[in-house]
Amino acid sequence: MSEAKFNPEILSGIKPEIYEGSLDVNAILSRWYAKFKDANCGAFITFVGIVREEGGICALSFDIYEPILRTWFEAWQQKAAAQGAFVLFAHANGDVPIHESSYVAGVVSPQRKVALALINEFVEDFKAAAPIWKYDVKGGKVVGGKRIYAADRSHRVKGAGLLG
Numbered sequence: 181m182s183e184a185k186f187n188p189e190i191l192s193g194i195k196p197e198i199y200e201g202s203l204d205v206n207a208i209l210s211r212w213y214a215k216f217k218d219a220n221c222g223a224f225i226t227f228v229g230i231v232r233e234e235g236g237i238c239a240l241s242f243d244i245y246e247p248i249l250r251t252w253f254e255a256w257q258q259k260a261a262a263q264g265a266f267v268l269f270a271h272a273n274g275d276v277p278i279h280e281s282s283y284v285a286g287v288v289s290p291q292r293k294v295a296l297a298l299i300n301e302f303v304e305d306f307k308a309a310a311p312i313w314k315y316d317v318k319g320g321k322v323v324g325g326k327r328i329y330a331a332d333r334s335h336r337v338k339g340a341g342l343l344g
Contacts, residue, residue, distance in 0.1 A: 196253045197270035198244060202280035208270050209284065216288045221265075223295035227303050229283030231276050239277045239317035241327050248311040256305070260298055265289035267302050271310075275317060 197208070205228055216224060231240045253269070260267045268286035276282040285303055289295035319325035 194257065194266065194268065196246070196249055197268075198246065198273050199270060200274050201272060202276045203270055203272055203282065203284055205281045205284055209286075212268055212286055219288060221288045221290050223289045223292040224286060225289075225292075225295040225299045226284065226286045227299055228281055229285075230281050231278050233278040235316065236318055237278065237316045238320055238325055239275045240282060240330075241275045241315040241317050242272055242282065243313045243315075244271065244273050245311040252310055256302060260287065260289075260302075263289070263294050263298065264291070265294050265298055267298065269302075269306070271312060
């Protein structure tokens with residue numbers, strides 16, 4: 181019995197998806213599912229990050245440095261492709277109120293074990309290495325609230341200038 185292969189042409193055009201403000205999770209996941217359901221893969225695993233209420237914040241705010249992000253993402257695509265899989269992600273730029281989504285990631289693979297392992301590794305590496313800076317928004321309102329750099333929850337990013 182020969183192993184099923186997905187069509188690598190489906191990878192064309194996959195890039196980081198950046199949105200202003202909260203993510204429309206249902207629309208993103210529906211679009212991804214529609215695109216990849218016929219790719220001859222047996223697994224589509226997703227992770228959705230939701231801004232939680234803590235420390236008196238009313239939102240999180242994000243700044244993204246896209247050139248390094250694209251390089252980071254391309255390296256992940258190569259790593260995933262070596263395992264017959266590929267990764268997807270969408271992230272918010274700007275303000276995201278509590279109880280809304282700022283991050284969606286996905287792995288598509290012919291085998292579930294590969295997808296399950298990759299999604300965890302991908303999300304953890306994203307938190308540690310992606311060039312996205314996080315700020316707490318305080319003051320009771322998202323628009324006009326005080327934006328405070330979340331230094332205690334930040335990591336040094338390789339290639340990111342003085343902080344790298």
